[in-house]
Amino acid sequence: MAAPRIAVIGVGLIGGSIALAARERVGADVVGYDSSAPALAAALERGALDRAAPTIAEAVSDRDVVFVAVPVGMISQAVGAALAAAPPECVVSDVGSTKRTIVADHDDPRFVGGHPLAGAETSGVEHARADLFEGATWYLTPAATTSGVPYERLYRLLRQLGARPTAIDADTHDTILATVSHLPHAFANVLVSQAAHALSAEDERLPATGPSFRDATRVAGASSAIWTDIYISNRVVLAAQVEEAIERLGRFRDALVAGDEDAVTAWNDAAAIDRRRLLEAQFAAGPLVELRASVPNRPGVIAQLALELGRSGVNITDMALYPAPDMSDGVVALWIAGEKEARRAHDLVRRLGFPVTVA
Amino acid sequence: MAAPRIAVIGVGLIGGSIALAARERVGADVVGYDSSAPALAAALERGALDRAAPTIAEAVSDRDVVFVAVPVGMISQAVGAALAAAPPECVVSDVGSTKRTIVADHDDPRFVGGHPLAGAETSGVEHARADLFEGATWYLTPAATTSGVPYERLYRLLRQLGARPTAIDADTHDTILATVSHLPHAFANVLVSQAAHALSAEDERLPATGPSFRDATRVAGASSAIWTDIYISNRVVLAAQVEEAIERLGRFRDALVAGDEDAVTAWNDAAAIDRRRLLEAQFAAGPLVELRASVPNRPGVIAQLALELGRSGVNITDMALYPAPDMSDGVVALWIAGEKEARRAHDLVRRLGFPVTVA
Numbered sequence: 165m166a167a168p169r170i171a172v173i174g175v176g177l178i179g180g181s182i183a184l185a186a187r188e189r190v191g192a193d194v195v196g197y198d199s200s201a202p203a204l205a206a207a208l209e210r211g212a213l214d215r216a217a218p219t220i221a222e223a224v225s226d227r228d229v230v231f232v233a234v235p236v237g238m239i240s241q242a243v244g245a246a247l248a249a250a251p252p253e254c255v256v257s258d259v260g261s262t263k264r265t266i267v268a269d270h271d272d273p274r275f276v277g278g279h280p281l282a283g284a285e286t287s288g289v290e291h292a293r294a295d296l297f298e299g300a301t302w303y304l305t306p307a308a309t310t311s312g313v314p315y316e317r318l319y320r321l322l323r324q325l326g327a328r329p330t331a332i333d334a335d336t337h338d339t340i341l342a343t344v345s346h347l348p349h350a351f352a353n354v355l356v357s358q359a360a361h362a363l364s365a366e367d368e369r370l371p372a373t374g375p376s377f378r379d380a381t382r383v384a385g386a387s388s389a390i391w392t393d394i395y396i397s398n399r400v401v402l403a404a405q406v407e408e409a410i411e412r413l414g415r416f417r418d419a420l421v422a423g424d425e426d427a428v429t430a431w432n433d434a435a436a437i438d439r440r441r442l443l444e445a446q447f448a449a450g451p452l453v454e455l456r457a458s459v460p461n462r463p464g465v466i467a468q469l470a471l472e473l474g475r476s477g478v479n480i481t482d483m484a485l486y487p488a489p490d491m492s493d494g495v496v497a498l499w500i501a502g503e504k505e506a507r508r509a510h511d512l513v514r515r516l517g518f519p520v521t522v523a
Numbered sequence: 524m525a526a527p528r529i530a531v532i533g534v535g536l537i538g539g540s541i542a543l544a545a546r547e548r549v550g551a552d553v554v555g556y557d558s559s560a561p562a563l564a565a566a567l568e569r570g571a572l573d574r575a576a577p578t579i580a581e582a583v584s585d586r587d588v589v590f591v592a593v594p595v596g597m598i599s600q601a602v603g604a605a606l607a608a609a610p611p612e613c614v615v616s617d618v619g620s621t622k623r624t625i626v627a628d629h630d631d632p633r634f635v636g637g638h639p640l641a642g643a644e645t646s647g648v649e650h651a652r653a654d655l656f657e658g659a660t661w662y663l664t665p666a667a668t669t670s671g672v673p674y675e676r677l678y679r680l681l682r683q684l685g686a687r688p689t690a691i692d693a694d695t696h697d698t699i700l701a702t703v704s705h706l707p708h709a710f711a712n713v714l715v716s717q718a719a720h721a722l723s724a725e726d727e728r729l730p731a732t733g734p735s736f737r738d739a740t741r742v743a744g745a746s747s748a749i750w751t752d753i754y755i756s757n758r759v760v761l762a763a764q765v766e767e768a769i770e771r772l773g774r775f776r777d778a779l780v781a782g783d784e785d786a787v788t789a790w791n792d793a794a795a796i797d798r799r800r801l802l803e804a805q806f807a808a809g810p811l812v813e814l815r816a817s818v819p820n821r822p823g824v825i826a827q828l829a830l831e832l833g834r835s836g837v838n839i840t841d842m843a844l845y846p847a848p849d850m851s852d853g854v855v856a857l858w859i860a861g862e863k864e865a866r867r868a869h870d871l872v873r874r875l876g877f878p879v880t881v882a
């Protein structure tokens with residue numbers, strides 16, 4: 165497929181990044197559409213589009229591939245509009261984070277549901293990048309009605325964008341996402357609301373409790389403009405996952421009420437094993453090792469640590485600061501992939517004079 | 524109180540830090556006891572103790588203040604042993620993270636329950652620091668039986684150690700800690716076990732899902748040696764908190780099953796308001812502003828950012844990396860206290876060439 169003709173419907177972070185990647189890496193001709201004129205202007209300004217179209221129908225009329233990258237609640241309608249106006253040989257896909265409903269709504273052989281696992285942390289075309297999908301899992305949910313030719317064309321294009329397209333059943337996709345994304349968001353919401361309620365009932369301020377509450381609630385109250393759509397579109401699967409979580413919490417409550425230490429320990433040990441298994445499966449570079457160093461929390465210390473590791477070629481997979489209540493000092497956790505790398509990092513940090521242990 | 528005589532029962536991170544702070548900041552004479560001979564030797568080596576005692580009774584026999592800093596499940600017994608051997612004018616306190624049971628067990632006028640909010644991220648005397656409690660809330664839970672003189676002596680000593688002693692009812696303490704610490708740990712356990720179960724049922728690996736799952740599960744399966752004690756010792760209050768969480772999740776499930784978008788949005792918006800309120804109450808330095816910058820995830824970039832902010836005197840209250848699936852790039856979130864500071868940080872990051880937005 166040389167110089168494919170592509171339309172992107174919705175030019176935010178994801179749509180804009182698809183457009184940039186298609187232009188820069190594949191030499192595609194990219195037409196964009198967005199219901200927001202400023203967003204469309206920003207995408208043109210950013211160099212993501214060859215030109216803008218005034219309607220979905222005009223954007224897709226002569227295209228080989230169409231990506232629908234609007235908010236989840238609007239995807240199904242936009243996909244319908246795209247399929248109605250796209251040529252017979254065109255493939256139409258979307259990037260929504262739930263798939264069952266959208267796939268059920270469209271039995272057109274030209275449609276393939278999709279979901280790239282990338283870029284959820286920011287929004288807007290100003291954060292778009294041609295390499296956003298490099299190495300990223302890109303779920304595709306072909307249905308029984310999906311034709312092989314458009315699927316294969318889409319697959320090859322995604323490879324060219326740097327992604328790893330992975331076929332998955334739409335139901336399985338929604339179950340996994342409910343478990344690893346939607347449920348954690350719901351838990352975060354419950355934690356902040358329950359804490360706010362408990363503290364106001366006790367007339368107390370939130371104490372500086374360290375990282376567990378903060379980490380667990382970082383995604384609490386994420387934008388309703390995005391998340392109501394996600395929750396509602398995945399409501400059947402998510403409701404079942406919430407129910408399962410309620411049952412798990414109920415068993416923990418029962419062990420507490422019974423004062424059953426062995427049951428509590430077994431439950432907690434199982435979680436430790438599950439956590440390590442999940443982490444190790446995720447990181448192909450080797451088991452993830454967590455180092456904890458005690459550091460003064462002043463400007464420059466993190467830089468010193470990061471510089472020292474960087475100079476020696478040790479890459480930090482993840483990092484978290486746990487400041488003391490007065491912010492004067494704290495602990496920095498460093499996640500390093502691979503035991504050998506972690507040992508080197510450990511020695512380097514120790515040589516800088518900071519107490520460090522493997523967690 | 525010049526040169527008080529202090530005993531520390533249990534010389535790990537907390538006990539060791541109390542000992543160091545008391546010696547360095549107050550000029551105290553500090554005797555230590557630990558059931559682990561290597562731990563006791565390490566504390567002597569670290570300079571935390573004037574000398575070691577072979578039993579609790581010998582450690583406390585001529586002391587003014589005794590701190591019991593053993594694991595939660597062993598505190599009550601150790602406090603009993605200390606009270607049995609301590610002089611009539613001595614004050615005995617502990618540092619356990621639940622208080623109701625321990626306080627109920629001891630109606631001695633010399634006993635005051637305590638809980639410093641510091642140092643949960645590492646363990647062992649090698650991480651002990653004389654400034655661990657600087658600015659830290661240190662809960663004290665005096666009971667009706669507690670005498671005023673030992674309470675006041677303990678209070679003054681804690682101020683000298685740099686802490687902010689705060690009197691709180693033992694029940695209220697346990698409710699707050701259940702809400703902001705024990706429940707988040709339980710949620711993390713449920714999430715990892717449910718995800719491991721869902722993924723094995725679907726024969727799928729955990730996808731690189733970004734930060735929400737990882738943040739929410741960072742404390743999953745924390746050491747049972749510590750956490751079984753905590754869960755069990757706070758089981759009455761925690762069971763009630765788990766039950767409340769089950770009810771909140773049940774209402775969310777009901778809104779999902781009904782497909783009630785307005786209810787889901789209202790629930791999510793309430794969480795957003797609760798989260799901001801909690802964060803702002805926690806950080807006295809000004810409202811916490813979250814910046815998100817898109818950066819290549821290579822060695823040196825975080826150093827460059829941290830150095831640039833450090834050079835300009837901007838301190839980073841908290842930081843989190845959200846790497847892309849292939850670790851080649853990602854988003855770094857920076858939490859800065861105060862709007863003016865955050866604006867400066869924003870401009871500095873932008874000047875380095877990284878796209879940055881206020882979250």
